[in-house]
Amino acid sequence: MSDRPYEVIGTRPVRHDGADKVTGRAKFGADxxxxxxxxxxxxxxxxxxxxxxxxxxxxxxxxxxxxxxxxxxxxxxxxxxxxxxxxxxxxxxxxxxxxxxxxxxxxxxxxxxxxxxxxxxxxxxxxxxxxxxxxxxPAVLDVLGAMREDAPRVHEDLRMREFGETTERAGNIAEHFRFVLGEVEPSPTGEGLVPKGFADADVIVEREFRTAMVHQGYLxxxxxxxxxxxxxxxxxxxxxxxxxxxxxxxxxxxxxxxxxxxxxxxxxxGAFGGxxxxxxxxxxxxxxxxxxxxxxxxxxxxxxxxxTGPTPGTVIRVKMGARKDGRISAAQVWMAYETGAFPSGQCAFGAMCILAPYDIPNLVIDGYDVVVNKPSTAPYRAPGATQAAFAAESVVDELAEKLGMDPIEFRLKNAAREGTRRADGPKHARIGCVEVLEAMRNHPHYRAPLEGQNRGRGVALGYWFNIGWYSACTISVNPDGTVNLVEGSVDLSGTRTSIAMQAAEVLGLRPDQVHPVVADTDSIGPTAVTGGSRTTYATGWAAYEAAHDVIRQMKQRAAMIWDVEPAAISFERGVFRTGERTMTFAELAARLEETGGPVIGRGAVNPASAGGSFAGAIADVEVDPGTGKVRLLRFTSLQDAGRAVHPTAVEGQMQGGSAQGIGWALFEEYAWTAEGAMANSSLLDYREPTALDVPPIETVIVEVPDPEHPFGVRGVGEANIVPPPAAIANAVYRAVGVRLRQLPLKASALVDALRAREN
Amino acid sequence: MRRAMVRVQTTVNGQPAEFLCEPRQSLLECLRDILGLTGTKEGCNDGNCGACAVIMDGRLVNSCLVLGVEAEGRTILTIEGLARGSELHPIQRAFLEQGAVQCGFCTPGLILATKALLDRIADPSEAEIRRWLANHLCRCTGYDKVVRAVRQAAAELKEACR
Known part of the structure; x- marks a missing residue:
């Protein structure tokens, strides 16, 4: 393609660690x-x-x-x-x-x-x-029970933090926080705040949702x-x-x-936060x-x-009001996350995401982190956001239905854009919320007829804010014109390649001419975790800086050889040039020893924030009303990648996140005995999806470049897991007319709900 | 207390192999801890994930469910024995070209499962592929690219047979 702005970014090379991963030579910890x-x-x-x-x-x-x-x-x-x-x-x-x-x-x-x-x-x-x-x-196993004053205490010394301050209140509530936007007033009981705007609403939906504790499930x-x-x-x-x-x-x-x-x-x-x-x-x-x-x-x-792991089970209450013109006028959210044996901050992450796809004038979110006698919870891919989106996107779907609007059109009418304020304070930067929704609306899957009994189609939208943080890279030039790239980011699923490709783009090299090495902590500068969808974004940026440092130093060497000022030298597509004289990167690389010794470029970055990513899901299901079994007929994942560095890897992230979301929706949960033992601690009884449980997952990469990043990259690792449970729950409703508000959407619960409706 | 050790003579990846093991040790342990073949992975040690799959006498088995002593006189293929010299096997290449590898931990088992499938059915349908691979958990890929890799490998191996 001639209109492609880049030579390397956007191509699909075989990954650098590929051969080791298919021959058994890759060294995992137990090896x-x-x-x-x-x-x-x-x-x-x-x-x-x-x-x-x-x-x-x-x-x-x-x-x-x-x-x-x-x-x-x-x-x-x-x-x-x-x-x-x-x-x-x-x-x-x-x-x-x-x-x-x-x-x-x-x-x-x-x-x-x-x-x-x-x-x-x-x-x-x-x-x-x-x-x-x-x-x-006595064990405390249930989040609502744990919040009661008379509940047994997991920690005698735990004192609740409230609105950022430590209080004297002992108990199992580790943290209570509140996000407020727009106009609010004291609640009738005087204990909290409620948003204004429900009075203007023509329809109001208020529901309670529960989600089970699940595990990251790495192999x-x-x-x-x-x-x-x-x-x-x-x-x-x-x-x-x-x-x-x-x-x-x-x-x-x-x-x-x-x-x-x-x-x-x-x-x-596999890690996924765990x-x-x-x-x-x-x-x-x-x-x-x-x-x-x-x-x-x-x-x-x-x-x-x-x-290890798991990620919190939750109780989430969402109340939303909307006017006949399709605008959401107010939202109130109450969310409690079980953090396991020790406090963790995932409820706040959920609260940052739950209403972020929408421009809502008045809102109040109250969040609680609650300790219980279960394993200490850990992040799981877009931590806190999937449970939150299950609740909010179910309510949004119901509002659209009550207003007689198409669920995607309703979301588009309320979609967040650049400048929309998030519940937690900051305004959205350039985001692809509208573009993802438009891609959903225009996708053949959404337009295809879905015929047959007990079949339905559901959609949902998900958001993850992504993080920046610090990363370090060095690039040393080999005399044969290739480079070694040393990085501090652990490679979970192909970031050696997505980072090397960004260096290759700058240096005018092929991806296989960049040799990436993930270094130990004695051998590279401090680099934050591979998490928060930050690695291709931030460490890729560090590699970009290191590559530019290499070019700057090599221009000095060329200037020495040609006896001109470095400023008089250009570098484009792998060639140094001044006037009529040229030298390729490889030709100059062979002359570094004689011109002052090795060239080593370095890059260190610490972006304060990153562009958020939106993902959408379209799910077609068929429900067997006799057994309650939900079969997925078709599934499409759509996500804003900013700029897809390696589209195959981006698709892989979307498909993997979708499959995990499907498992979360349909089968996965910690089952507990009355004494608080996990009753299903094997991979037979804790049901991760197999190849038979998921359909071929279709993918659509939307590209709304992040203007902050040199190549427009957005992290893509996480947002894709957020919408599937809500999309599937909404599809089940369209198939059989009942809304389940508990994850997983168990066959038994569905049968019970269908029977209850008949009676 | 000294434990009785059993001498086992077997064939691993085309070469005779001999080792001493305790009767309670699984084939997975013997491969990894005695023979140093760490390409075979332990994901659950109870036969539910498929990461430890190897081919024994032409059959795909979970090596965590086979005792080391049961390897006596058998022929075992592990992931280390698939490539021919410095050339990847077409199945290995297909997994790379289709992007079917993410973390790579389930990959050895999936590749050997693919070998066992294609040895049996040269041109499997998508349904046959998914049914066959359902004994192998992969948490990263959502299986789509794995299925594509199996199809590519099937096509290439069929072509090579002509």
Missing amino acids: VRLPGMVYGYVLRSPHAHARIRRLDTTRAEQFPGVLAVVTAADLPESPDRPVDLVEGTLPLRYVRANVLARDKVLYKGHAVAAVAAVNRHVAEEAASLIEVDYEPL EPQNATALWNQDGRVYVWTSTQGAFSAREAIAWVLDLPVSRVCVYPMEVG KIRIYLEPVAALLSRKCGRPVQIVMPRRDVFEA
Whole structure:
């Protein structure tokens, strides 16, 4: 295509790590093999809530083949302080307590002790000999129950933060925040605020929604290999989204300076937000310190479910009013998220997103983070936003129906645009909300007839704000005219290539002439996590800066060779030029030694914000009214990518996020026993979608370039998971006329709802 | 206490292989921890994810559900044995060209499953492909590009047979 503005951006090269990933050569954390390495196993709590009265490791220590046993007593006791954990700030004592429980266990699966032994069977056998005397305590398992004044307390020392200030109120509510826009007034009870504008509304819909706790569901279990070296440095090989955030967290927990810890980020077998937190790393390090050998721990799948991830279940109430002209006049939202055993800030993320697709003059959002006796929750792809969109997009759909409007036209009438203020304060920058909605309206899928009984089509819109943050890259020039690109961003699904392509574009090289390396924390500047859809955006930007630094230095070398001013030299499509004289990038690369030595470009960025991404979903379903089974007939995902650097990779993100959204909609949930044990902690009973559960997922990449980014890139990793549950719920309604307001949309619930309607 | 070890003689990726293992060790453990073939992945260790699939005597098996001692006298193909010298197998190439690999953790199992499928059915329909792959969880791709990769590989292998 001649009108393509770029040579490399927008092409679909085979990814740099491709051959290693299809030959089994790629090294994941559990593939690390070190001389003298031994294996660890973590003993976990059988109770959802209990006091540890006594812990005796003697028999385990004496078991043949055991090299070390550790408990919370082996953790340092430095003074408590708040630490920044990427997804929120937490007291250090809580971070340590999740690594190894000290006085109380707070969920079934909570780590209590760990053993290192010659192999993992021996370690597991020995762990079973550790004697723990528990005093079971009443467990708090339900978010609404946990909010009551008389509920048992997960933490005796937790005090609610309200509107940014710590209060004296003890209980399980960790945080209460409020977003307000437009005109509001005190509620009739005097306890809160309500938005004005409902009085002008011709239709008002008010509903309550619930969503189940779900897991990120990555295939690779958490793992860590640690060596506490005799020089006092700690080396850790692990599966993490952020080598530097892991380094910091490990250093805090072990009370070491960060420079005493080196993290080697291994290939990551899926993460989706669940591999930011550390779990096994400090435990393996403590075991290694005790036995003087490298220690590897790989989590059994059961522990992955019971002790890592999951993402919060929620209760969300949405009230919206709209006028006959199709404009939303007011919205009120009340949302409570279960954060698990420790506070986390995901409710606020949900609140930032829930009404962000729309221009609503008056709104009030009250949000609550609530601790319960379940695993400490972690972000999951657009954390907090999917649950929120399920609620809001169901209500929006109902409003459109009551007004007799097409659901996409109704959304377009209220769509947020550049300058629309978000509930949390900032105004939207240039966004593609309208463009995504128009692409949905114009897509053949939306226009195709859908015939047959019990079939219906639903749509929904989703938003994720994306983040910027700091990234570092260096580029060194090889004498053969290629370059090595060293980056601090862990590659979860192809960012080596999407970052290398941005460098290649600047340097006039092919993507395969840029050799990307994901470095350990000793070898590159600090780089924030791969998360928040930031990596192709921010680290790509750092690579762009590093590539320009290379060109600037190479112009100086060409100027030396040609005896002209550097300013007199141009560089275009891989060729340096002054007047009639030219040199290719490769020709000049071969002459760097003689002109002053190697050229190394560097790029470091810290964009304060990033352009948000919108995604839409169109779902066709068929419902079997006898069994309640929902079959997906057709599914289309549409997303604003700003500029799609590698369209195949962008489509892959959209399809993967959609499939996870489909699982969240239809099957996935933590099932609990009355005592608070997860009843389905295997990949058989926790139902992730298989190839038979999802149709071919069609994709439409919308491109509304982000004007801040040099190539117009927007992060694409997350927004795609947000709309599917709402789109599918709306489709089910159109198919059989009942609205389910609980995720997952279980077959049994659908059958019950259909029967209830008949009676 | 010393545990009885069992000597196992088998063939792995075309080469004779011999190892000592405990009777309780799975084939997955023997491949990864004794033979150093870490391309076979442990995702669940209870037969529900398919990441550990290998081909044993021509049949696709979850190596976590096979004991190491059961490998005696058998012929095993793991992901490390698929490429011919420095040439990728057409299935491996198809996975790369179609963008069917994201994190790459389920990929070895999916590629071996594809091999086992195409050895049985040279030109499978989309429904046959999806049914066959339903024993393998992939959390990244949503399966669409994986199905396309299987189709591309089927077409290329059929062409090569002519």
